[in-house]
Amino acid sequence: MDQATPAMRQYYDAKKECPDALVFFRMGDFYESFGDDAKIISKELEITLTNRGKSSDGQKMPLAGIPYHAIDTYLPRLIKKGYKVAICEQLENPKEAKGVVKRGIVRVVTPGTAIDTSIITDAANNYLMALSGSFKDKSSDGTESGTETENEKSGKKEKKEKSSPKMEAIAVETFGISFLDISTGEFVTAQFEDVAPYEKVMSEVAKFRPSECILQPNLLKNSALVGRLFDNKIKMDAFAMNKTFTAEVKLAEEELNVQFKTSTLDGMGLHGNDYAVLAAGKALHYAHETQMRDLEHIHFIRTYSTSDSMILDSMALRNLEIIKNVRDEETNYALIKILDKTKTSMGSRLLRNWLLRPLLLPQSIQNRLLAVEFLKENNLLRFDLRKCLSEISDMERLVSRMIYGNSNARDLISMRNSLLKIPEIAHLLDTNLLGNESALMAEIRDRLVDYDFYEELIELVTNAIDDEPPLTVREGKMIKAGYNAELDELRDAAGDSKDWIAKFQADERERTGIKSLKVGYNKVFGYFIEITNSNKDAVPENYIRKQTMANGERYFTPELKERENLILSADDRSIAIEYEIFREITNRVAEHARDIQQIAQLVAQTDVLCSFAEVALDNNYVCPEVDDGFEILIRDGRHPIVEIAANDAKTVKMSKETFVPNDTEMDCTENQFLLITGPNMAGKSTYMRQVAMIVIMAQVGSFVPASYAKIGIVDRIFTRIGAYDDLAAGQSTFMVEMVELSNILNNSDERSLILLDEIGRGTSTYDGYSIAKAVVEFIHNKDKKGIRTLFATHYHQLTALENKLKRLKNFHIAVLETGKDLVFLRKIIPGATDKSYGIHVAKLAGVPDKVIERSSEILRDLENESMIEAESEGGGDGKKKRSARYTQLLLVDPSADSERVVEKIVEKYVPDPKTEEVKCELSALDVDHMTPVEALLKLGEIKKKLLE
Numbered sequence: 001m002d003q004a005t006p007a008m009r010q011y012y013d014a015k016k017e018c019p020d021a022l023v024f025f026r027m028g029d030f031y032e033s034f035g036d037d038a039k040i041i042s043k044e045l046e047i048t049l050t051n052r053g054k055s056s057d058g059q060k061m062p063l064a065g066i067p068y069h070a071i072d073t074y075l076p077r078l079i080k081k082g083y084k085v086a087i088c089e090q091l092e093n094p095k096e097a098k099g100v101v102k103r104g105i106v107r108v109v110t111p112g113t114a115i116d117t118s119i120i121t122d123a124a125n126n127y128l129m130a131l132s133g134s135f136k137d138k139s140s141d142g143t144e145s146g147t148e149t150e151n152e153k154s155g156k157k158e159k160k161e162k163s164s165p166k167m168e169a170i171a172v173e174t175f176g177i178s179f180l181d182i183s184t185g186e187f188v189t190a191q192f193e194d195v196a197p198y199e200k201v202m203s204e205v206a207k208f209r210p211s212e213c214i215l216q217p218n219l220l221k222n223s224a225l226v227g228r229l230f231d232n233k234i235k236m237d238a239f240a241m242n243k244t245f246t247a248e249v250k251l252a253e254e255e256l257n258v259q260f261k262t263s264t265l266d267g268m269g270l271h272g273n274d275y276a277v278l279a280a281g282k283a284l285h286y287a288h289e290t291q292m293r294d295l296e297h298i299h300f301i302r303t304y305s306t307s308d309s310m311i312l313d314s315m316a317l318r319n320l321e322i323i324k325n326v327r328d329e330e331t332n333y334a335l336i337k338i339l340d341k342t343k344t345s346m347g348s349r350l351l352r353n354w355l356l357r358p359l360l361l362p363q364s365i366q367n368r369l370l371a372v373e374f375l376k377e378n379n380l381l382r383f384d385l386r387k388c389l390s391e392i393s394d395m396e397r398l399v400s401r402m403i404y405g406n407s408n409a410r411d412l413i414s415m416r417n418s419l420l421k422i423p424e425i426a427h428l429l430d431t432n433l434l435g436n437e438s439a440l441m442a443e444i445r446d447r448l449v450d451y452d453f454y455e456e457l458i459e460l461v462t463n464a465i466d467d468e469p470p471l472t473v474r475e476g477k478m479i480k481a482g483y484n485a486e487l488d489e490l491r492d493a494a495g496d497s498k499d500w501i502a503k504f505q506a507d508e509r510e511r512t513g514i515k516s517l518k519v520g521y522n523k524v525f526g527y528f529i530e531i532t533n534s535n536k537d538a539v540p541e542n543y544i545r546k547q548t549m550a551n552g553e554r555y556f557t558p559e560l561k562e563r564e565n566l567i568l569s570a571d572d573r574s575i576a577i578e579y580e581i582f583r584e585i586t587n588r589v590a591e592h593a594r595d596i597q598q599i600a601q602l603v604a605q606t607d608v609l610c611s612f613a614e615v616a617l618d619n620n621y622v623c624p625e626v627d628d629g630f631e632i633l634i635r636d637g638r639h640p641i642v643e644i645a646a647n648d649a650k651t652v653k654m655s656k657e658t659f660v661p662n663d664t665e666m667d668c669t670e671n672q673f674l675l676i677t678g679p680n681m682a683g684k685s686t687y688m689r690q691v692a693m694i695v696i697m698a699q700v701g702s703f704v705p706a707s708y709a710k711i712g713i714v715d716r717i718f719t720r721i722g723a724y725d726d727l728a729a730g731q732s733t734f735m736v737e738m739v740e741l742s743n744i745l746n747n748s749d750e751r752s753l754i755l756l757d758e759i760g761r762g763t764s765t766y767d768g769y770s771i772a773k774a775v776v777e778f779i780h781n782k783d784k785k786g787i788r789t790l791f792a793t794h795y796h797q798l799t800a801l802e803n804k805l806k807r808l809k810n811f812h813i814a815v816l817e818t819g820k821d822l823v824f825l826r827k828i829i830p831g832a833t834d835k836s837y838g839i840h841v842a843k844l845a846g847v848p849d850k851v852i853e854r855s856s857e858i859l860r861d862l863e864n865e866s867m868i869e870a871e872s873e874g875g876g877d878g879k880k881k882r883s884a885r886y887t888q889l890l891l892v893d894p895s896a897d898s899e900r901v902v903e904k905i906v907e908k909y910v911p912d913p914k915t916e917e918v919k920c921e922l923s924a925l926d927v928d929h930m931t932p933v934e935a936l937l938k939l940g941e942i943k944k945k946l947l948e
């Protein structure tokens with residue numbers, strides 16, 4: 001290292017300071033990296049690896065360099081792959097004692113702290129997650145391997161949850177979790193106790209979708225937890241715990257107090273919640289460490305609890321396709337995509353937050369619903385509001401960029417234009433709110449009216465910044481004429497200089513007689529006189545050669561050089577002044593960060609509510625009634641996604657059937673447990689999901705796809721749908737099913753809504769059936785009031801339970817057998833069915849005929865042998881009973897609506913005897929051997945027959 005250049009030494013100093021980061025070292029117009037960093041960068045970015053200088057052991061150093069202006073292209077590629085990058089620049093004080101340019105780390109970029117627009121997407125938050133906790137590892141010797149906890153007795157108690165046996169091996173006793181989005185300033189924290197880590201942590205991860213997680217070191221021993229975080233592509237690292245737990249908590253508390261300018265965290269609901277404090281403190285510390293500046297826009301931390309809103313765990317989010325669809329994990333055909341017609345990124349982010357946290361208080365839900373109703377009814381207002389909203393930029397992120405010093409003059413213009421719209425929105429609301437149509441919209445209006453600071457900012461930016469400023473601050477020409485006297489003088493001088501140059505060119509042409517003589521300028525050579533080769537003989541003696549070209553020479557004169565110095569120093573000076581003014585203005589805006597963030601939230605709310613109104617109109621949704629009761633009444637309910645997908649398919653002329661609406665009637669008395677049977681592909685899962693989605697939409701404050709809906713508050717939705725394994729946690733498909741089931745059985749109560757789809761199908765028929773039956777009985781009898789449950793099954797014998805369990809009702813999805821074909825009616829009707837038509841569906845799916853025929857044969861044998869004995873209730877001949885019940889279900893006793901559908905389908909599909917006869921006659925004709933007259937006579941005969 002002795003032979004290393006000063007630059008190289010500085011590089012290694014930076015590396016020491018940030019050993020886990022790839023260091024990008026600014027050298028002139030390039031960022032360079034050396035050694036192992038260079039090798040990684042060259043490989044990941046596919047750029048050439050060269051060698052430079054010598055390291056301490058005399059070897060050449062690998063070097064990788066990227067042009068500094070290309071950093072925005074290359075950096076995101078590394079960050080998205082999970083790397084941490086330290087950027088080294090020339091520091092403010094450029095000269096060291098011996099005239100060496102001093103460079104050092106100016107910022108560190110990591111996946112969870114990136115603010116660059118090239119890395120993060122507008123419509124989503126970018127969260128850093130911090131996780132602290134103690135856990136008992138009972139899987140080995142039964143000793144606790146977590147941190148010693150002096151404060152375990154303290155803290156807010158979450159709803160106690162029982163962990164499943166498998167989970168106990170890694171049961172967390174207490175943990176703190178914090179999420180920080182430094183691009184918007186959003187900061188939240190929570191503490192949970194006595195929970196199974198998978199469910200709680202993973203459901204928070206599913207909601208916040210952090211890009212990076214810093215963990216208390218002991219948690220890294222929890223391989224199942226780490227495995228799941230890894231599966232979610234989250235960059236993980238341990239945070240430092242250099243002192244005892246108590247001392248670290250104290251430090252975290254101090255850091256938070258300094259940030260929020262408080263002396264105690266009590267007012268923030270953090271008192272005694274040591275793990276939450278530790279997680280929040282570490283997240284904030286990490287943000288400071290990477291950003292290396294004050295983070296004034298983080299001025300508040302919200303302590304939350306999972307019981308503040310409906311609990312939607314990772315399974316519910318996945319199974320109900322709330323944020324992403326199951327097929328390709330994208331937002332297409334996910335509920336969020338259908339509800340999100342927002343005009344601003346802030347609105348889009350808020351909508352996501354609302355959707356992940358449906359409300360529990362009927363009054364708060366009612367407030368949102370009334371606002372949606374008001375906006376839906378006032379078409380002109382909604383149109384005008386949405387027009388205003390579409391002109392508002394992402395104020396949250398703009399103000400953050402100003403705080404980070406990452407903004408440009410265009411950001412100031414965007415901020416000004418956005419602020420200009422605020423009084424317009426307030427005015428629109430004011431003139432349209434005549435009475436008490438919507439308390440929420442009135443509150444938004446009143447709060448918007450209260451702000452007046454922005455008038456001054458609007459004026460400042462309007463007076464100072466050009467309406468179409470350049471992209472980069474250092475290009476100059478962003479400050480308007482007349483704003484700064486010195487700048488105006490310098491610009492005048494530059495203008496004079498232009499005249500001077502023009503005159504100089506004219507004079508020289510005359511003096512030399514060279515008509516093509518030209519005075520030009522470029523960044524490398526400055527001002528020059530260009531003479532073509534054919535005129536070189538006429539060049540005067542006082543011209544000094546500067547550069548040789550292919551077709552001529554470039555010269556300068558002492559006089560031209562003197563003018564050049566004058567012009568360039570004036571340019572430098574004016575750029576410096578412009579930059580100074582720009583900094584002053586962005587600082588002024590940043591001083592109002594807090595107010596701007598609050599305005600941004602009000603704008604976001606207006607945007608989401610307008611979006612709900614728009615969606616309700618477009619899709620014919622209705623306003624649900626929401627109350628504290630236990631009823632769920634839905635008339636003509638539709639699945640919001642399948643309905644849209646069906647319509648989309650129709651518009652592109654793919655044959656997709658029209659969605660068939662269905663009713664739902666649930667309560668905690670007679671219709672607490674709906675046991676749904678029906679053939680494969682009939683629509684059982686779709687129906688169950690649609691009920692849950694309507695409940696979620698209603699509690700979010702959105703209108704719902706139905707003609708009427710009344711929802712008794714649900715505080716948690718449990719789903720057990722579909723089959724998949726969790727190899728990271730060492731669990732088979734059936735094990736996953738049972739772990740989820742145990743979570744449901746242990747933690748559901750009368751306020752829950754449970755969706756169970758084909759419980760027990762992952763094991764032998766006998767085991768599966770036994771489990772399914774026991775589960776039905778358990779849930780039915782669990783709470784005094786009963787738990788609202790939708791249970792789909794192919795174990796038809798379970799339907800006999802209707803006679804035993806008073807709150808259980810059988811329903812089935814009707815189908816119609818027409819000869820060999822099966823028509824899906826998609827209509828749920830009371831009663832049970834006992835056929836799955838699995839072989840029909842297999843045939844539809846293209847399973848070879850041989851297999852289909854053989855399956856039918858086996859099925860016949862099995863039915864004859866009665867492989868699974870029918871429940872003894874009812875007795876009699878199973879087969880006979882089955883077909884009798886089936887016919888009865890289709891043709892007798894369906895609800896009025898069902899009747900209509902059945903009639904329609906029968907009309908369409910059941911063959912008319914007359915038509916059948918004609919068909920037979922037609923197919924028997926040998927047209928090749930008929931004369932035209934015979935054919936015409938036959939046609940007349942057929943026509944007559946049909947008209948009879």
Ligand SMILES: Nc1ncnc2c1ncn2[C@@H]1O[C@H](COP(=O)(O)OP(=O)(O)OP(=O)(O)O)[C@@H](O)[C@H]1O
Nearest residue numbers: 658659660661679680681682683684685686687826
């Ligand atoms: N009400 C409906 N209207 C129109 N199409 C529907 C309706 N319900 C379901 N479908 C269509 O039927 C398909 C199958 O539905 P679903 O998966 O709910 O059936 P299932 O009864 O749960 O089947 P399985 O028992 O095989 O799991 C859906 O993908 C959807 O396209």
